[in-house]
Amino acid sequence: MELLSGADMIARFLKDEGVERIYGYPGGAALHIYDALFRQDSVQHILVRHEQAATHAADGYARASGQPGVVLVTSGPGATNAVTGIATAYMDSIPMVVLCGQVASHLIGEDAFQETDIVGVTRPVVKHSFSIRHPSEIPEVLKKAFYLAATGRPGPVVVDIPKDMTAPTERYEYVYPKKVKIRSYNPVNRGHSGQIKKAVDMMLKARRPVFYTGGGIVTGRASEALTDLVQRLGFPITTTLMGIGGYPQGDRQSLGWLGMHGSYEANMAMHHADLIVAIGARFDDRVTNNTSKFCPTAKIVHVDIDPSSISKTVRADVPIVGAAGSVINEMISLVQDREPANSEALGEWWKSIDGWRAEREGKLYEPSKPGEALKPQEVIEAVYRATRGEAFVTTDVGQHQMFAAQYYKFAKPNRFITSGGLGTMGFGFPAAMGIKLSYPQDDVVCFTGEGSFQMMMQELSTCKQFDVGVKIVNLNNQSLGMVRQWQDLNYKSRHAHSYMESLPDFAKLIEAYGFTAIKVTTHEELAPALERAFVDTNELVFLDIYVDPFEHVYPMQVPLGSMRDMLLSKTERT
Amino acid sequence: MRHIISILLENEPGALSRVVGLFSQRNFNIETLNVAPTEDPSLSRLTVTTVGDDRVIEQITKHLNKLIDVVKLVDLTEGNHIERELMLVKVKSLGAARDEVKRTADIFRAQIVDVTPSVYTVQITGDAGKLDAFVQAMAPIGILEVARTGVSGIARGDKLLTL
Numbered sequence: 001m002e003l004l005s006g007a008d009m010i011a012r013f014l015k016d017e018g019v020e021r022i023y024g025y026p027g028g029a030a031l032h033i034y035d036a037l038f039r040q041d042s043v044q045h046i047l048v049r050h051e052q053a054a055t056h057a058a059d060g061y062a063r064a065s066g067q068p069g070v071v072l073v074t075s076g077p078g079a080t081n082a083v084t085g086i087a088t089a090y091m092d093s094i095p096m097v098v099l100c101g102q103v104a105s106h107l108i109g110e111d112a113f114q115e116t117d118i119v120g121v122t123r124p125v126v127k128h129s130f131s132i133r134h135p136s137e138i139p140e141v142l143k144k145a146f147y148l149a150a151t152g153r154p155g156p157v158v159v160d161i162p163k164d165m166t167a168p169t170e171r172y173e174y175v176y177p178k179k180v181k182i183r184s185y186n187p188v189n190r191g192h193s194g195q196i197k198k199a200v201d202m203m204l205k206a207r208r209p210v211f212y213t214g215g216g217i218v219t220g221r222a223s224e225a226l227t228d229l230v231q232r233l234g235f236p237i238t239t240t241l242m243g244i245g246g247y248p249q250g251d252r253q254s255l256g257w258l259g260m261h262g263s264y265e266a267n268m269a270m271h272h273a274d275l276i277v278a279i280g281a282r283f284d285d286r287v288t289n290n291t292s293k294f295c296p297t298a299k300i301v302h303v304d305i306d307p308s309s310i311s312k313t314v315r316a317d318v319p320i321v322g323a324a325g326s327v328i329n330e331m332i333s334l335v336q337d338r339e340p341a342n343s344e345a346l347g348e349w350w351k352s353i354d355g356w357r358a359e360r361e362g363k364l365y366e367p368s369k370p371g372e373a374l375k376p377q378e379v380i381e382a383v384y385r386a387t388r389g390e391a392f393v394t395t396d397v398g399q400h401q402m403f404a405a406q407y408y409k410f411a412k413p414n415r416f417i418t419s420g421g422l423g424t425m426g427f428g429f430p431a432a433m434g435i436k437l438s439y440p441q442d443d444v445v446c447f448t449g450e451g452s453f454q455m456m457m458q459e460l461s462t463c464k465q466f467d468v469g470v471k472i473v474n475l476n477n478q479s480l481g482m483v484r485q486w487q488d489l490n491y492k493s494r495h496a497h498s499y500m501e502s503l504p505d506f507a508k509l510i511e512a513y514g515f516t517a518i519k520v521t522t523h524e525e526l527a528p529a530l531e532r533a534f535v536d537t538n539e540l541v542f543l544d545i546y547v548d549p550f551e552h553v554y555p556m557q558v559p560l561g562s563m564r565d566m567l568l569s570k571t572e573r574t
Numbered sequence: 575m576r577h578i579i580s581i582l583l584e585n586e587p588g589a590l591s592r593v594v595g596l597f598s599q600r601n602f603n604i605e606t607l608n609v610a611p612t613e614d615p616s617l618s619r620l621t622v623t624t625v626g627d628d629r630v631i632e633q634i635t636k637h638l639n640k641l642i643d644v645v646k647l648v649d650l651t652e653g654n655h656i657e658r659e660l661m662l663v664k665v666k667s668l669g670a671a672r673d674e675v676k677r678t679a680d681i682f683r684a685q686i687v688d689v690t691p692s693v694y695t696v697q698i699t700g701d702a703g704k705l706d707a708f709v710q711a712m713a714p715i716g717i718l719e720v721a722r723t724g725v726s727g728i729a730r731g732d733k734l735l736t737l
Contacts, residue, residue, distance in 0.1 A: 119588060124599045128642040131587070148642065183737070184584065184645040308636035311629070 004174040006135035007036035007166035010099065013142045015042035016176040019070050021061070021437060022046070023054035027074025028114060029101030032166035034072075046437065046466055049458040051078050053430035055085020056456070059094050060431025061438050063417045064392055066221060068095035068149045069434065075101045075163075076114030080121060084424060086156045087125040091421025092242060093219060095154035097145045102131075105162040119160050127155030132165045136172040143177040152187030153306040154219055191303065191322025191330065199277070199301040199318045200334040206275035207345035208297075208352075209235045212258065212287075213324075215242030215420070216280015216305060222325035223247065223413040226279070229332050233340060236353055238266035240281050242420045245410035255353065259287040260557045261402045264566065264574075265356040267555065270295055271564035272352065279303040280324040283314040284421070293562035303327045360568070364406075368523050368548070376400060376475045376547040379526065380407035383445060383473060386530040391443040391471075392417060392435045396428035396452030399481035402553040404447040426455030432470040433459060443537050445471045450500050451480045460513040460540075469538035474506060477549040485552045489567075510542040517542040576605070577631050578657060578727045580735055581620040581638060581647040585611060589643035593620060596641065602626065602634050606659070606702075606724030614737075617645065623702070623725045646735060654730040657701045660723045662687070663709070666716035667694040674715055682708050693718065701725075 004012060010033050014022065021044045026034045037045050048054040051073045058069025069089075073082050079100040089096045103112040119129045128148050130141045138161075145157040164170075203209060217226050217239075223246045230237050230253055237247050238258040247254055256263035258270055270276065276298045281287070283302075288294045291313050302309075302316035303324060310319040320327055340346055365377045380403050383391075393408055394417040395401040401418055410416050417435065419427040432446035453474055463470065475481075483498040510517035518529045520543060533541040558565040558573070566574045583589050590609060597604050602624060609620040624634060631649065638644050650657070667675045675694050679686055684698035698708050702725055709720065729735065 120591065123588075123592060123595050129588075182642065185642055306640070308633065308640055312633060315629075 002174045003171040005032070005036070005166065005168045005171050006132070006138050006161070007032035007168060009135070009138045009172075009174050010142070010161075010166065011036040011040050011043060012174060013139055013176065014070065015040070017142070017146055019043055022070040022072050023048055023057045023434065024072030025051050025054060025074065025078055027076075027078045027101060029075035029103055029163045030072060030078070032163065032168060033099070033101065033161070035168070036166075045072070047462065048430065049461050050456070051081035052085050052426065053433075053456055053459045053462070055082045055089065055096065055098065056424075056427050056430035057434030057437075058096055059085060059089045059427075060394060060417055060434035062089070062094050062096055063431070064414050064435045065438060066219070066414065068097050068146055071096065071098045073098070073100055074114065075103055075118070076116045078114075079118040080116055083122060083125070086122055086158065088419050088422045088424040088427060089156040090125040090127070092419065093154050093215060094156070095149040096156040097142075097149050098156060098158045100158060100160050102160045102162040104164040105133075106164070108162065119158060122158050125156070126158050129158040129160065131160040132162065135165045135167075135170055138165065139174060140177050140180060143180045144182060147180055148182070148185065152185070188305065188321055189323045189326050191320040191327040193330065195318055195320045196327060196330050197334060199320060200331050202275055202299060202301065202318065203233065203235075203277060203331075204335065204338055204340050205342065206340070207342050208273045208349045209233075209275040209277065210269050210273040211235055211237035212240075212270065212276050212278045212281055213237065213243045213246050214240040214279070214281025216324045217243050217246035218413040220280060220305070220324035222280070222323075222328055225325050225328040225332065229328050229335070232332065232335055234346065236269055236350070238262070238270065240287055240420070241405055241418065243281060244405060244416040245413040248411040249409040250411060257405060258563075260289070261406070261553050261555065263406075264360045264555050264568065265353055267557065267563045267566060268356045269353055270298075271562055273298045275299050275301070277301045277303075278316075279328065280305070282309045283312065285313070288314060289557045289563055289565070290560045295563060363569070365551070365554075370523050372523060373548040374520070374523055374526060374545060376403045376477070376551055377407050379473065379475060379545055379547060380404050380447065382526055382530055383447075384408045386534050387443050387445060391415070391445045392432070392439060394418065394428040394432040394435065394444070394446045396446075396448040397423045397425045398449050398452060398483075399477070399485065399551070399553050400447045400449045400475040402482075403475070425452040429453060429456045429470070429472060430459050432472075433463060433468050436468050436470045437466065440538065443471065443534065445473060447473050447475065449481060450474060450476050450478065450503055457509070460510065460515065463540050464513050464515070467538070469536070469540050471533055472540070472542045474542065474544050476503075476506075476544055476546050477551070478503060479549055481549075481551075482553070488552065506542060506544040515540045515542060517544060520545040575627070576623060576625050576651070578621060578623050578650040578655065578725055579635065579638070579647055580650055580727060581622070582612070582645045582735060582737070583609070583618045583620050584643040584645060585616050585618045586643055589618070590620070592641050592643055593622075593638065596637055597622075597624075600633070600637060602630065606722070608724035608726050617737075619735075621724070621726050645737065648729065648735045650727045650729060653733065655727050656730060657725055657727045658699055659702055659705055659725045660697065660699045661705045661708070662721045663696045663698070663712060664718040665694050665696060665712050666692065666718055668692050671715050675712070678708075678711050678715075682711070684708065
């Protein structure tokens with residue numbers, strides 16, 4: 001029998017759970033835990049410069065690896081600073097465990113120094129939360145936290161730990177719980193066989209089918225199975241922003257992603273489809289546009305692990321509650337020796353799709369000519385080539401995020417890392433940091449903008465301390481581009497606070513931390529800058545690339561319209 | 575349509591706030607709410623009445639089921655059920671009104687449980703409709719205060735909400 005203090009139990013549990021790295025920031029209520037971490041060497045602690053960055057770094061790691069990211073913060077401001085990152089993970093169903101120090105239990109409720117009811121504050125943005133009430137329950141509660149975070153529809157779990165629970169003088173028996181049971185929590189895996197059969201029958205009879213898949217394919221590790229199913233059937237497939245990489249984007253059957261800034265052909269195909277097979281996607285408002293005009297001729301099969309996602313915004317004709325991988329595999333076994341019944345209709349369907357593709361071919365944007373300002377789109381394409389499409393790509397939020405999603409073509413899941421649901425500016429850089437620490441051999445590129453980068457740029461210091469070699473590509477348009485785009489379209493170009501005057505000289509700023517920065521202002525400077533940037537995968541390089549500040553992201557769905565109502569450029573509209 | 579949803583909830587600190595928070599967070603509506611421990615000390619039973627179309631009620635039950643602290647739930651209005659609520663009403667009772675209050679209470683099978691020279695306190699149980707009717711009947715006489723427990727309910731016959 002081993003007797004450990006609460007703090008030592010936490011450190012020991014993390015080791016036994018296989019956690020190699022956690023992200024955090026110390027403070028009074030967490031000091032016993034920090035002392036326990038100091039006295040061990042199994043778990044590496046990455047000291048960030050702001051708790052929000054700790055959550056984003058853990059989140060980036062979780063999205064890249066599929067394993068829960070782990071965060072440790074102190075009570076009060078430490079915990080409240082983490083809230084944005086917790087909400088970001090919640091909206092995108094990312095597994096994360098956040099350990100929060102808390103004031104000693106006898107002080108709770110007395111407005112003690114650095115006291116916040118963090119369980120209350122985070123309640124709407126967590127999958128679940130716990131408060132430790134006795135040190136002896138720490139191993140079991142932590143096991144439950146990891147189990148909940150990573151299973152079913154994943155999400156963040158907060159564990160609130162009053163300081164007296166970790167006191168070094170109080171020791172209790174420690175046993176690593178290999179398994180826990182929660183009587184009210186039994187996530188489904190297999191879908192209902194009858195429903196799956198019904199769905200497959202509809203798929204085989206469909207004339208204009210489309211797969212519409214989301215983040216559930218990525219978190220559910222179902223992309224191989226999905227690719228198999230889609231290729232057997234020969235149907236077109238579009239993914240959500242979160243589902244990018246779930247199906248190889250270079251493949252002919254891939255229509256790219258759909259929705260507000262999705263591809264013309266994806267949105268057109270959705271609108272004209274007679275069957276939509278949605279898997280691990282949630283019909284969110286950035287996808288559907290106006291739900292009353294959404295896909296008027298389509299029957300809908302909806303597969304999701306979370307029953308509450310089904311028929312939430314759009315009624316499903318065939319709801320299937322189950323894990324993406326399991327349901328897809330069952331579908332594969334049912335289509336094994338069968339062919340789609342309407343091969344002629346499918347041929348016509350592909351003709352329409354190829355027609356839509358051809359309509360926009362070469363018209364997506366106008367590349368810059370020598371001497372002109374670079375277009376953001378061509379920068380993304382150049383980075384795609386420079387990294388052979390194999391980098392981990394994180395983004396912040398705004399125009400650059402949409403351009404990155406449109407012009408970097410992902411062949412694999414877990415490679416496009418973006419805050420899709422919450423849309424958190426400041427996410428990209430710390431997320432890239434979290435990934436790079438766990439994938440030192442890979443290029444990790446963060447596409448950002450001056451607005452987003454300045455929200456989390458203090459993490460340069462963390463990168464310095466831990467030698468984190470991410471590549472930061474700042475698409476500098478001297479404005480909050482997406483805000484300005486909306487102001488151009490909806491507010492007669494009244495640019496209320498979407499400008500960025502008084503930008504720092506980013507090169508000097510980066511150099512102050514001892515890193516390399518390259519400023520690119522012309523067409524001609526881009527290629528050599530990229531060549532220089534990717535010489536050493538472990539060197540942090542910041543590319544400050546000045547791009548055309550007047551560029552808009554297109555296509556763009558027209559508000560309140562259907563899927564096919566899009567602006568295609570500043571002058572064209574469907 | 576009005577629905578009565580009964581929930582078996584882990585008897586844990588914060589569990590109630592998760593249920594209540596869910597309703598406000600997702601813009602669902604709570605008409606009444608009633609919660610108390612059950613014969614199993616690890617469980618509370620919470621009954622909520624809410625109004626919504628089928629789609630909204632489906633979302634409410636699905637989201638409630640997603641809460642880790644919710645062990646089991648039933649929408650009682652889907653089947654035959656018994657609905658009860660208890661109300662205590664203070665009524666101004668002076669002169670002729672004293673008889674009138676007593677008579678009306680008798681008609682509703684309510685009991686007068688506290689008496690002062692000027693006030694009767696009446697206790698009444700029944701479904702929400704009966705309690706509403708009693709309030710209406712007493713209103714002209716002069717209601718001073720109303721305390722209602724919110725609806726509690728149970729399915730008729732063999733159907734059980736247990737683990």
